[in-house]
Amino acid sequence: MPANRPTLDERLEMHRRMLVTRRIEERLGEMHKAGQTRGPIHRCDGQEAVGVGATAALEQRDYVTTTHRGHAVYIGKGLDPRRVVAEIFGRETGYGAGRAGHMLVADASRGMIGGNAIVGGSIPAATGMALSIQILREERVAMAVFGDGAAQTGICHESMNMAGLWKLPVIFLLEHNEYGLTVHHTAQSAVPELHVRAAGYGMPGVQVDGNDAVAVFQAVADARARALRGEGPTLIEARTYRVEGFSTSDMGGYQRQEDIDRWKARDPLLVSRAVLGEEADAARIAAVEKDAEETVAAAFEAALSDPLPEFAPHAPSAPYANAGGGC
Ligand SMILES: Cc1ncc(C[n+]2csc(CCOP(=O)(O)OP(=O)(O)O)c2C)c(N)n1
Numbered sequence: 001m002p003a004n005r006p007t008l009d010e011r012l013e014m015h016r017r018m019l020v021t022r023r024i025e026e027r028l029g030e031m032h033k034a035g036q037t038r039g040p041i042h043r044c045d046g047q048e049a050v051g052v053g054a055t056a057a058l059e060q061r062d063y064v065t066t067t068h069r070g071h072a073v074y075i076g077k078g079l080d081p082r083r084v085v086a087e088i089f090g091r092e093t094g095y096g097a098g099r100a101g102h103m104l105v106a107d108a109s110r111g112m113i114g115g116n117a118i119v120g121g122s123i124p125a126a127t128g129m130a131l132s133i134q135i136l137r138e139e140r141v142a143m144a145v146f147g148d149g150a151a152q153t154g155i156c157h158e159s160m161n162m163a164g165l166w167k168l169p170v171i172f173l174l175e176h177n178e179y180g181l182t183v184h185h186t187a188q189s190a191v192p193e194l195h196v197r198a199a200g201y202g203m204p205g206v207q208v209d210g211n212d213a214v215a216v217f218q219a220v221a222d223a224r225a226r227a228l229r230g231e232g233p234t235l236i237e238a239r240t241y242r243v244e245g246f247s248t249s250d251m252g253g254y255q256r257q258e259d260i261d262r263w264k265a266r267d268p269l270l271v272s273r274a275v276l277g278e279e280a281d282a283a284r285i286a287a288v289e290k291d292a293e294e295t296v297a298a299a300f301e302a303a304l305s306d307p308l309p310e311f312a313p314h315a316p317s318a319p320y321a322n323a324g325g326g327c
Contacts, residue, residue, distance in 0.1 A: 004221045006056065006214060008279055012288050014056050014213045015272045018048040019292035020081055021072045022269065027300060028088065028102075032248040038090055040247035041102055042069040046211070049268035050175045050238045051145065052076035053216030057224060063111045063129045063142040065122035067175075068103040070115035073145055077112040079105065081299040091306035098309040111140075119180075120153035122146050123172070127159040130170035130233075141227045143171040143220070149180020151197075152188050160235065164201035167232030171223045174235065175210065177242040182254045195237035203233045210238030211268045214275065 006014070025043040032041055044051065051072025055064060058077070066073040074084050079095065087094025088102040095105050106114030113129070116122040126144035133140055150156060151174055163170050174194055178185050186192060198205025206223075208215045216238055223234035241263035245252045276285055 004218050004225075006217050008276075010056060010217075011214065011272070011276060012280060012284070014049075014052050014076075014217070015269070015276060015285070016288045016292045017052045017056075017075050018072070018213065018269055018272060019289055020295055021048045021052065021075045023293060023296040024075070024081060024085065024299070025071060027296065029244075029248055037088070037248075038101060040249040041088075042247045043244045044069045044072050046243035046263060046267055047175060047177055047240045048072040049213035049271070050173070050210045050216055050240055053213035054143065054145065054171075054173050054220045054236075054238075056213070057217045057220035058111070058143065059140065060110055061140045062224070063113050063126065063133075063140070064145065065113050065126045065129075065142070066115045066145040067119075067122055067147055067150065068115060068117050069147070069175075070103065070105065070145070073115075074105050074112060077107075077110050079107050079110060079112055081295055082302050083107075085299045086303035086306050089303055090308060091303055092309040093303065093306040120146065120150040120155045123150065123153075123156050123159045126172075127163050127168060127170055130163065130168035130227075131166070133169050134166070139228065141169045141171060141224050143173055145173045145175055147180060148174065148176045148178065148185045148194060149183070149188065151176075151194050152180070160197075160201040160203070160233070163233040164203045167230065169227035169230075170233045171220060171227065172233060172235045173220065174237045175240065176237050177210075177240050178259075179242050179246070179255070181246050182250075184254075193237070195235055198235035201233075201235070203235055205235045205237065207237045207239060210240030211263070211266050212271050213268060214272075 025045055028041045031037050055076030083095050084105055087096055087105050090098040092098050095107050103115045103117045106112055123144045123146050126142040129142035195205035195207045206219050208219045219236045243260050243263055
């Protein structure tokens, strides 16, 4: 089990995975503008420390469910960037053989159960997994990643109540990026600090700096240890900010430029590099960053030349294949 304090090697790996995620998203943003993606992409630029820091504190056997904004979670949980990109572009080599797309990437062998395009849907899914873990007496945990918008859904409250009541081994990781679509959190929640709600479900509520991967790692490692001791769930509110639009087709205009600038100055990659610079020499950090750049370039090159899947005809529809000619 990972200790609460990540080692230097683990922090360098988190830095590398955050940079891989960033570069994938930047490239996707450019390709969406050029009309080369299958629909808009939900980017997590500036939020990578949440998904990467949290998954680094899990073991491969732990389950994680995420949202429509899940790239950092996929890469953090150790999925292959080439197969993630292939899935986004509908290629046969993608994690869903090209049938799922960017919001629904999953690899059960790594506990990455998938993104979920239904707002709030990741929460009961992970809670149910935690119930099965408890019944089967397994040595693992489930983690739900969800946004501040999803935190307002009824299913979120029901799941947390059940998890607190039954002391389920689940971690609720609330990625508070201040917006649900174009709506600011102060217009959708009676309280600005969402971790305080944990008290109502009989579980600890912790708030962390969501732009600091180490802080997120430590909070999740503590929550995981608690869950494995049979003490039940934890709600972690990771405070961050959505510096890009809701998706690549968002025209923007509803966020204050000074807020964007303030958060960009605390970009998780800058935070990570500054902390690493105190312990690792510059050449080691540069090597990690070079590796990330090369990994992403190779992932796009390979994925974009991978074949598209061949879909078998849907047998029950066969009688209709030639119908219509006489109508
Ligand atoms: C049940 C449901 N309602 C509405 C939507 C449309 N929708 C997609 S994302 C979103 C906002 C989600 O906000 P939040 O949970 O804070 O996640 P964020 O986009 O900020 O990461 C909405 C309303 C949906 N996909 N599912």
